[in-house]
Amino acid sequence: MAKKKKTAQQEHKNSKNIALGHAIVAEHPLFAALCHAIYLQYESMPPKDWAYVTSTGMISVNQDQKGQPNEWAYVIAHCLLHLGLSHHQPKEQPELWNIACDCYITKFLAELKFGQAPKEMNEPLFESFSSEKKLYEKLLREGVPEHLKGYSTIPGQADFITTVQGNDYFYRGYRSNYPLLFAEGLSKAVQSAIRVAGGVESALAGSTIITQAERARAWFMSSYPLFGALAADFTIIEDPLICTRMDISAAAIAIDTKEIYMNASVPMTDEEMRFLIAHELLHAGLSHATRRQGRDAYLWNVACDYVINGWLMDMKIGEMPAIGGLYDPALKGLSAESIYDRIVTDIRMYRKLRTFRGQGAVDIIETKPPDFWEGQRGMDLDAFYRRALSQGLSYHMAQDRGYLPQGLVEEIRSLSQPPIAWDVELARWFDRMFQPIDKMRTYARPSRRQASTPDIARPRWIYQSGEADGRTFAVIIDTSGSMDRLLLGKALGTIASYSIARDVPLVRVIFCDAVAYDAGYIAPEELLTKVKVRGRGGTVLQPGIQLIEAAQDFPKDGPILIITDGQCDRLTIKRAHAFVLPQGAKLPFVPKGEVFRMK
Helix, strand or coil, X not given: CHHHHHXXXXXXXXXXXXHHHHHHHHCCCCCHHHHCCCEEEEECCCCCCCEEEECXXXXXXXXXXXXXHHHHHHHHHHHHHHHHCCCCCCCCCHHHHHHHHHHHHHHHHHHHCCCCCCHHHCCCCCCCCCCHHHHHHHHHHHCCCHHHHCCCCCCCCCCEECCCCCCCCCCCCCCCCHHHHHHHHHHHHHHHHHHHHCCCCCCCCCCCCCCHHHHHHHHHHHHCHXXXXXXXXXXXXXXXXXXXXXXXXXXXXXXXXXXXXXXXXXXXXXXXXXXXXHHHHHHHHCCCCCCCCCCCHHHHHHHHXXXXXXXXXXXXXXXXXXXXXXXXXXXXXXXXXXXXXXXXXXXXXXXCCECCCXXXXXXXXXXXXXXXXXXXXXXXXXXXXXXXXXXXXXXXXXCCCCCCCHHHHHHHHHHCXXXXXXXXXXXXXXXXXXXXXXXXXXXXXXXXXXXXCCCCCCCEEEECCCCCCCCEEEXXXXXXXXXXXXXXXXXXXXXXXXXXXXXXXXXXXXEECCCEEEEEEECHHHCCCCCCCCCCCCCCCHHHHHHHHHCCCCCCCCCEEEECCCCCCCCCCCCCEEEEEXXXXXXXXXXXXXXXXXX
């Protein structure tokens, strides 16, 4: 019973897709007149067959064939062109004539960019010929190449059947003049195209065709709340000429102008289109443009693609496009920032990877200057995208619309909260490195308050013996010419205040440029008043690291805090450490310690 039910559901889905494809053809001005003069018949055929047409105007479609609406529109248009182009003319070699006609129709539909050719008929046609008659004559002389036999809607057979001469009537009681109807449609299509080019109309007359990308967007808006609000706010541009001019091989997104570019000339199923649309929408909702912060644009794009594609495959939204996409199970669970830190160590290999825009290209298009996102308009736009995705998450989970990876949920929720300031994160690092010292009361020395009331004994608070010993850390300061003095002052002031608040008596300070200068131990309150920056040469920090790790008077478990602008050598650090960098700076290696980015 279950098998029969599934078969019935599949037949219903096939019939629905055929009807949708027929509607697409009927709404196009070129085919409208022809489409209303034929009879569409459903029948069972071998699995690989799609449809055939008779000279009396009957198109028989395979009701068991699984095809998308755009594929059925292509097949039905193919059959209609056999009628409109008078392919019923008798020839000495009917099979060769049918092959020549199929090739000409394939070329015609490719230039028209109508529908989507099924996989069986999707091979590019490189032959140069002006008409089906010229090609037929060439085939008679030279024979039929094997690759020209694959454009029939009935593989290996003729898809246009000429009826007997005496049969002048079909089901409506008359025989239509199909070439005349086709000429009428061609005239209307040309007139409509001129009006569209002149800006009088926005689409072809009588055309309400919903493109593949628009169908995918409509599906998200109606059936997938997570992306519904984001999908509704973007304009989809599918013009192949625009995409070619912008070097977009498959898809890209311009977050600052709310545009998604989809190259309609790339063959794609509806499931693959959903994957692409969701991929581009996540770039916007997860603030990938603002989170780049000075990183290499292409490598950051690659890192984001790995994360997004992994989540989409877990969520089973559509299918990974056949053209390929970046996916690596070994990177599962990592953030885009972590993946970026990994791939910067092997730039040569990752430069060869292909995003959905193309090899070495970025599918996050930025048309505004880099400081756009720091202005009010950019900040409002980014906040809108994050809010739309956050609200979509709430609706999605409330309606239980499908599985969502925990990493994606956590990232959306974290982005919906105000970002934690760098100095607050640094304070938390100090809390982990330096636990509060327990105090005890003692009467060993009188309290200062005792003088006013000498008859009342009062204790004072002191630290337990030995707890302050070894309570220190090292600060390695990059004093190269590229460092900003304001950065140094701000960082040292913050470090000094946190050190005092956490009862750190002394700080080991080392300056690094071309060589390392050991300033010894300095009290935190003297970091700004007595520290004199030396050097200002090149940037080599490893000698300073080695000096600290080899120092006999520095605790073995003492942490290291490194202040740099990222333009330094590759570091090897064996103990707990962290970095303080200006926002937008990047390190030339994968940091194992925490990174605090100053604004």
